[in-house]
Amino acid sequence: MQPEGNWLLRAPSLRAKQVLLAKIQDEAGHGLYLYSVAETLGISRAEMVEQLHNQEAKYSSIFNYPTLTWADMGAVGWLVDGAAIVNQVSLQRTSYGPYSRGMVRICKEESFHQRQGYEIMVQMAFGTPEQKEMAQDALNRFWEPALMMFGPHDADSVHKNQSMDWKIKRESNDHLRQRFIDRTVPQAEYLGLTIPDVNLKLDPSTGSYTHSPFNWDEFWNVVNGNGPCNQERLDHHKKAHYDNAWVREAAAAYAEKVETSVA
Amino acid sequence: MESGVKVWEVFVQKKSGLPFKHVGSCHGYDKKMAIQNARDLYTRRGEGRELWVVESNAIVSVPLDEADAFFDPGEDKIYRHATFYKIPEGVNHL
């Protein structure tokens, strides 16, 4: 919510504002679906929020990158949601029922997210030279972080074996990542934008694109809390949570008074 | 830890006459909040015309380790199913 919320107030048209707001709202909803899934396993939301705040819980590293221009709203929807969808579609077949049902719902709602992102990219890429420059810059900044959303290479993935054995994860990180690259490159070509990877080449024998090695040092550094916005994202969440503690207390006190007297 | 918030199970009826279907859960401090939260979480795209919320801890379920005792005895009572019975050839409408 935060990286996109950063541009919500500055969305450049009524349509863009409504679309972005509806999208962020969906993301909040998806957070809630997944918190609910975790609650079925016996952990409360309050505990999960606490884990987030004391950094025991991790969230996707991509959200620790800043959104610097409006084109980033395009890149985030197109690339970040695009990558997420490839992952989530695969997770619809996960073995845990509540998780699978949550994912089915999420995939249904996500389908507009990637499109709205791409729509912004189209507007920017075919707009004024300044807009096109912003679009290219956003692609440059989000390309590699989006690819790293799929997680470490299969050989280095700590949880891979257990998650695959238990059928929680259904396809490997590298497999999903390759699928995403192969789908996305032609979309970038349509926009007339250049993927920031000199080694990106179509291998005619496999129909897949090869790519340069990723900067995994940066990836792990961001995962471990040293990305450009980790501290800001967390502080923002904490502030909203603690500044509003009095509201939750009031709601609890009111419910205590009303619901016990009516029952 | 904060207290007072409750978990509610949410059931959506797609349209009048259809059964209510469990869709997930939401949080709420009181009934009115719970049903409004359920509305915003589960019916933003016209998924329903009616909603129920029920406090999760008001739902009684069969303890996991008693499932065999609850349900296995029902499995071998094959005489409860119509296919158990032989009907002479040529007899219809049974």
Next chain:
Amino acid sequence: MNFELKNNESKFLIRLADTATILGQRLAEMCSKAPFLEEDIALSNISLDLFGRAEELYKIICTLENADYTPDDLVFRRNERQYFNLKLVEQPNEDFAWVIARQYMHDVYATAVYTQLSESSNSELAGLANKVLKEVKYSHLHSKDWMDRLGLGTEESNSRLQLAIDHLMKYVEEIFAWDDLDRKQLIDCDKITSAWENEINQTLADCNIERKTIQPLSMRDYRDGFHSEHIGHLLSIMQYLPRAYPDAKW
């Protein structure tokens, strides 16, 4: 671009449209800042209703004016003095009590106004008003419930709500200083005033909030494009992109 309105109906409607835009923007500011995720979604929903409503109203205005500008031009290219929203809705989100008090005071007003507009002779407007009434009814339900929770919840929530009400009440007087345009477009302005007064007094009494006497303030009327200083900051953020890149299409 010349945004001077010629038609009396559109001069009236732009007040409603701007009020919806500015309140929508204020609520959008709450995104990721609500007391919990469910409430975040609820406030976004109300914000979405408001932007949708504003857009429809601006469309009607553009038609009435036979304009060469679009609803987006109206939102993103007018300056402070060309905006005609209630000062109430441009007041900032000091805390959640301000958000709720501002919303509730608006919702009671909007319910009464759109009820009368649903009988407008302009069938497009009447149709829109009927749709808006459903949204407002829901928003009203939501804000009223929170008035109760905050007013009757804890000592702290009660005093925060009291503070918010004390401040926001300063911006009420102008709402009911009806002018000829209002009286022409609405069926019975005085009925709106009394409906608002009655409901607000009742609710405040029910949730232990005092309505203090306020000296009449010489802050000038929103109908003439007068504002509090907050409006400029809100607009400078909202209008940044179309203003910075005037040739760009979004």
